[in-house]
Amino acid sequence: MTTRPTVLLVGGTGRTGGRVLRELLARDVHVRAVARSRARLPASSAGHPNLTVTEASLLTLREDELQQLVRGCDAVVSCLGHVLDFKGIFGPPRDLVTQATTRLCRAVEAVGGPTPVKFVLMSSVSVHRSRDLDARRGSLERAFLAVLRRLVPPAADNQRAADFLRTQIGPENPAVRWVVVRPDTLLDGDVTPYALHEALVDSLFEPGSTRMANVAHFMAELVTNPETWSAWASKLPVIVDAPPRS
Numbered sequence: 494m495t496t497r498p499t500v501l502l503v504g505g506t507g508r509t510g511g512r513v514l515r516e517l518l519a520r521d522v523h524v525r526a527v528a529r530s531r532a533r534l535p536a537s538s539a540g541h542p543n544l545t546v547t548e549a550s551l552l553t554l555r556e557d558e559l560q561q562l563v564r565g566c567d568a569v570v571s572c573l574g575h576v577l578d579f580k581g582i583f584g585p586p587r588d589l590v591t592q593a594t595t596r597l598c599r600a601v602e603a604v605g606g607p608t609p610v611k612f613v614l615m616s617s618v619s620v621h622r623s624r625d626l627d628a629r630r631g632s633l634e635r636a637f638l639a640v641l642r643r644l645v646p647p648a649a650d651n652q653r654a655a656d657f658l659r660t661q662i663g664p665e666n667p668a669v670r671w672v673v674v675r676p677d678t679l680l681d682g683d684v685t686p687y688a689l690h691e692a693l694v695d696s697l698f699e700p701g702s703t704r705m706a707n708v709a710h711f712m713a714e715l716v717t718n719p720e721t722w723s724a725w726a727s728k729l730p731v732i733v734d735a736p737p738r739s
């Protein structure tokens with residue numbers, strides 16, 4: 494059974510976020526998008542009757558403005574990411590994803606609707622669950638990741654945002670339920686068969702690939718298909734493209 498919820502989307506001007514927006518609108522979902530510039534949203538979404546756009550920088554919205562945005566939403570989807578240039582990677586805000594995730598979840602908690610709101614976070618396979626839950630990486634890989642998190646702020650930011658959901662929000666929060674989606678190397682292309690795994694499957698040195706269209710499809714499934722949601726709630730699914738059938 495599918496439902497048509499109201500979804501708050503942040504990061505909808507990005508490569509993956511734009512695909513999520515198109516996927517949600519194609520499913521007749523009502524979308525509230527927050528974007529620094531509405532002109533950067535996919536052209537096909539302009540004027541769509543199910544789309545409401547708030548032109549603002551998410552991190553500078555006041556708490557009451559955020560609460561107004563999440564009020565009445567069934568789900569929040571975040572595809573925010575650091576822009577991949579020197580300023581985006583090393584400049585402020587170094588905690589973009591953590592700050593946005595924290596503020597949005599706290600706003601949802603403050604509003605306190607009748608049922609928990611689903612929070613879907615775009616993350617990465619560089620993010621791990623607690624030691625015992627993910628396959629243990631080799632020592633070289635662990636050393637590489639430690640350096641990456643120390644030197645490249647977005648890597649640490651993605652980990653902290655996932656840790657916030659896992660440890661601060663937790664699995665039984667009455668206001669927020671969450672899924673952290675972990676794609677591997679992002680690729681263009683249309684939706685194809687894809688695989689979902691509870692734990693890491695590929696090494697950082699021999700990465701897998703994930704079409705952004707497949708991430709968008711899975712995120713839209715999470716917020717519209719209750720069975721998909723109950724299969725993955727409170728988990729950090731790794732999503733990779735399925736190998737072509739021979």
Ligand SMILES: NC(=O)c1ccc[n+]([C@@H]2O[C@H](COP(=O)([O-])OP(=O)(O)OC[C@H]3O[C@@H](n4cnc5c(N)ncnc54)[C@H](OP(=O)(O)O)[C@@H]3O)[C@@H](O)[C@H]2O)c1
Nearest residue numbers: 504505506507508509529573574576616617676677678679
């Ligand atoms: N690249 C990969 O292979 C890969 C693989 C796995 C996971 N990931 C993760 O996936 C996420 C999304 O990747 P993507 O390539 O789809 O992202 P993207 O195209 O770079 O889009 C980033 C989004 O974040 C927004 N944003 C950036 N800085 C912001 C700020 N200071 N305030 C408000 N909004 C801001 C951008 O808005 P504007 O349009 O206004 O700039 C845009 O909507 C990233 O977190 C990345 O770590 C990437």
